[in-house]
Amino acid sequence: IWQPFIVFRHLSSGVEQPEKPSPTHLLVVESAPGLIGHYYSFESEHEVVVSSLNLGQIRPLKDPDRAELKSRLQQNPDVIHLSGVDTRQGSALLRLTSPPPEGMFFQSSGLPEVIPYDDLAELLTSSKTPKFVGFNIYNSSIGAAAVVLRGAEAAIGFQDEIDDELAEMFFASFYSEWRRSNWDLLKAYRSVWSNLGVKGSKVRGTGIILWSRRSLLDAGISQGHVASKDSKKEVINPDLVEDADPCFQIIY
Numbered sequence: 001i002w003q004p005f006i007v008f009r010h011l012s013s014g015v016e017q018p019e020k021p022s023p024t025h026l027l028v029v030e031s032a033p034g035l036i037g038h039y040y041s042f043e044s045e046h047e048v049v050v051s052s053l054n055l056g057q058i059r060p061l062k063d064p065d066r067a068e069l070k071s072r073l074q075q076n077p078d079v080i081h082l083s084g085v086d087t088r089q090g091s092a093l094l095r096l097t098s099p100p101p102e103g104m105f106f107q108s109s110g111l112p113e114v115i116p117y118d119d120l121a122e123l124l125t126s127s128k129t130p131k132f133v134g135f136n137i138y139n140s141s142i143g144a145a146a147v148v149l150r151g152a153e154a155a156i157g158f159q160d161e162i163d164d165e166l167a168e169m170f171f172a173s174f175y176s177e178w179r180r181s182n183w184d185l186l187k188a189y190r191s192v193w194s195n196l197g198v199k200g201s202k203v204r205g206t207g208i209i210l211w212s213r214r215s216l217l218d219a220g221i222s223q224g225h226v227a228s229k230d231s232k233k234e235v236i237n238p239d240l241v242e243d244a245d246p247c248f249q250i251i252y
Contacts, residue, residue: 019214020131020153022183023078026053028060029069031084033107037063039093042083045136045168049081052175063107066115069123076128081171086139087114089161104137121146129153132185134175136167141209148211154185159207170196170208186216 028049030042046060061072084104090112091099100114107113115123120143124133129151135143137158144157156174158167170192178188189210210216 017153017213020078023053023131024055025075025077026050026055026058026079026081027072027075027077028058028081029064029083030060030062031064031082031104031106033063033105034094034110034112036085036090036093036105036112040085045083045171048168048172049134049175052172053079053179055079065107065109066123069106070126073124073127078131079134080124080130080132081134081136082140083136086137089138090114102139102142104135104140104143117143117146121150121152125150125152132156132178134171136171138162141207141211144209144211148213151213153214154210154212156189156208156210159209162208166196185210185212 026049028046030046032040032042042060046058050058061069064072082104084106085093086104087100087102090096090105094112101116103114103116104120105112106115117140124130124147130147131153133144133147133152133155135141135155135157137143138161139159140157141159142157144155147155156171173192173195174188177191178185181187181191193208
């Protein structure tokens with residue numbers, strides 16, 4: 001029986017940090033270097049991300065190398081959206097016999113090269129720690145965790161593979177709901193999950209993972225959504241997803 005679940009994780013740094021102000025500056029990174037570009041184009045995704053967040057017309061950073069990415073990050077974006085290909089998918093497309101470390105493919109002297117997630121997280125927080133980083137990349141939950149550990153307020157990544165159309169739809173809806181909810185991360189995330197309803201079967205075997213440096217559990221408790229922070233139990237909320245199977249929340 002297919003049963004969707006939501007995962008909220010809070011990385012405790014020992015010191016509760018104040019919430020960052022509402023975002024005003026977006027950076028969209030599209031990376032399909034070399035032969036990978038024969039398989040992927042992110043133009044439509046860029047358009048829906050920009051329109052959903054409504055932070056002005058944004059020129060995407062296409063196929064950057066490390067230096068170009070670092071240079072663009074000097075503009076101190078509040079929200080960073082990454083569209084690209086991870087080590088596993090890229091290695092399959094390029095038929096690599098020895099896959100590189102887990103990470104995301106970028107361009108290096110015109111050729112695809114993986115930047116490991118730890119290095120990428122360091123790059124993304126090198127100028128300013130962003131309010132949010134979205135990884136529309138297979139197997140990117142560890143990248144999302146790494147960037148939050150480096151100081152980003154929150155990030156979303158995928159635990160495994162996901163239907164490409166559904167992934168784009170998820171982020172478009174999430175950014176739109178986040179803006180409309182006055183940048184309430186938990187409210188936007190839950191709203192989008194519930195609206196996945198009829199399309200939720202496409203998420204089978206995949207986790208959409210939200211990492212937050214600030215506690216979202218306190219907010220959830222105040223709204224009566226989750227169990228106590230210390231329970232570390234599965235909480236079954238059958239009515240979170242309308243006309244769908246029960247939804248499991250795993251609270252860490």
